Amino acid sequence: MAIMNLSNPFRTTPSSHQVENVLFTSGLTLRGSIAASLGTKTSADEKEWAQPEAPLPRNEDEFQALVFGILLNAFGKAEIQPSGSSTLLGSLAPVSGAYRAQGMLLVELKQADQSTWGVRTLVHPTMKTLPKDETDEAAWSSCLGRLESFQSLRLGWDGYSAPSPSAEAVGYARSFLNYLRQEAFLPDRLAPSVVGGVGFTFREGNRKAYVEFSNKGTAHVLFSDGETDPKVEKFDSGDAGFRQSVRKIKMYLHE
Amino acid sequence: MSSVPAGMRTNGRHPDQHFHSEEYIFRRVPIGMWNHPGDHLEVDAVPLPDVSVGRSKYGHPEWVRFDVINGNFFPDWGVVGIQVADVPSELWREGVFHFTFKVCHAPIEMDFPHSEIRAFENQNHIDVVEKVPEDVHLAWRERLLRKMRTIIKPYQRVVVRQIPPKSHKLEPFATEQ
Numbered sequence: 001m002a003i004m005n006l007s008n009p010f011r012t013t014p015s016s017h018q019v020e021n022v023l024f025t026s027g028l029t030l031r032g033s034i035a036a037s038l039g040t041k042t043s044a045d046e047k048e049w050a051q052p053e054a055p056l057p058r059n060e061d062e063f064q065a066l067v068f069g070i071l072l073n074a075f076g077k078a079e080i081q082p083s084g085s086s087t088l089l090g091s092l093a094p095v096s097g098a099y100r101a102q103g104m105l106l107v108e109l110k111q112a113d114q115s116t117w118g119v120r121t122l123v124h125p126t127m128k129t130l131p132k133d134e135t136d137e138a139a140w141s142s143c144l145g146r147l148e149s150f151q152s153l154r155l156g157w158d159g160y161s162a163p164s165p166s167a168e169a170v171g172y173a174r175s176f177l178n179y180l181r182q183e184a185f186l187p188d189r190l191a192p193s194v195v196g197g198v199g200f201t202f203r204e205g206n207r208k209a210y211v212e213f214s215n216k217g218t219a220h221v222l223f224s225d226g227e228t229d230p231k232v233e234k235f236d237s238g239d240a241g242f243r244q245s246v247r248k249i250k251m252y253l254h255e
Numbered sequence: 256m257s258s259v260p261a262g263m264r265t266n267g268r269h270p271d272q273h274f275h276s277e278e279y280i281f282r283r284v285p286i287g288m289w290n291h292p293g294d295h296l297e298v299d300a301v302p303l304p305d306v307s308v309g310r311s312k313y314g315h316p317e318w319v320r321f322d323v324i325n326g327n328f329f330p331d332w333g334v335v336g337i338q339v340a341d342v343p344s345e346l347w348r349e350g351v352f353h354f355t356f357k358v359c360h361a362p363i364e365m366d367f368p369h370s371e372i373r374a375f376e377n378q379n380h381i382d383v384v385e386k387v388p389e390d391v392h393l394a395w396r397e398r399l400l401r402k403m404r405t406i407i408k409p410y411q412r413v414v415v416r417q418i419p420p421k422s423h424k425l426e427p428f429a430t431e432q
Binding site for chain 2: 156159161191210218222224226230231233234
């Protein structure tokens with residue numbers, strides 16, 4: 001049986017600076033300034049670009065293969081589409097471009113010359129610790145972009161059989177996010193759930209509250225201090241339910 | 256291309272339903288589910304039974320980076336583990352519903368260590384999503400998460416061993432140079 005090696009196209013033993021870049025490019029860390037300017041950034045900050053060890057893509061097909069490698073390395077299955085307006089660096093970049101999933105820019109490539117090139121991820125279908133050091137507006141835009149990008153995940157994205165988040169779950173999560181924004185209550189983590197749905201995590205010290213919108217359209221919040229029995233409550237996915245659950249979460253985290 | 260280690264194949268061996276309480280079971284986790292390589296996971300990364308895992312008596316942790324069903328190898332994905340004794344074994348709800356959980360050996364031709372955490376009601380294997388209320392199984396996932404530990408970090412490249420382990424105990428792995 002042929003086994004496809006879905007490896008990271010980047011260096012495996014990078015410098016600390018490279019680690020930062022690799023993590024960023026692979027979707028593990030999201031830089032706020034990039035997230036806040038989805039698809040509009042035209043001047044590259046060199047620190048944001050990682051240098052892949054893979055050969056420079058020579059044509060569209062090779063570039064697409066590289067992009068797939070990056071995505072499949074992060075998640076088992078995701079769907080991407082070439083962007084309609086993909087040229088980013090004009091004459092400097094014979095092979096440059098961007099790929100989008102569900103309207104969100106995912107991967108951008110630049111080439112200065114044959115030996116200098118880079119690739120970066122602008123928005124990735126993942127969660128990450130949310131960028132609380134950003135401006136509020138950028139942080140909320142980042143959250144929303146991340147949530148929408150979950151719709152690019154496909155059945156089995158966790159390498160097993162995880163369902164993709166349903167439109168219903170993403171819809172309720174979007175409403176919840178809008179409510180959180182009104183409350184200026186930024187979650188610490190936003191992620192697709194491997195059981196199907198979308199999860200929000202709020203943390204304070206050892207305590208956390210985890211909210212999950214399931215693919216069936218239900219919503220639950222789990223309260224946990226890591227030691228005593230966790231408590232789970234169901235709530236309605238509407239403003240009244242959001243208000244009540246957020247109030248309880250704040251009380252639990254800060255009591 | 257990477258090849259599935261020879262020792263992973265079933266080669267006529269039969270299922271072994273005896274699990275030592277200190278035996279580890281392993282599961283791969285996409286790098287996209289980790290905030291940082293050193294971080295712990297969150298409940299969103301914890302699945303419901305039937306949970307596919309590898310077992311340390313017959314397989315090394317890096318072996319679960321092979322997805323033999325779809326023919327993929329994920330050399331950068333993290334691997335988490337939990338000892339069999341730490342798998343939450345039962346759940347009650349309001350003193351009425353009683354569900355039990357057990358690790359079962361479920362080898363497949365290309366993956367002899369393959370096992371599953373399964374849920375039961377009155378000894379009958381059940382579909383958790385259908386039978387267990389969501390609030391109950393969310394609490395179970397949190398309990399499982401608390402016991403899970405990272406065995407191989409995301410991006411940690413390790414040498415893929417070809418020969419099966421000598422015992423159920425976790426054997427040290429070598430990092431790729």
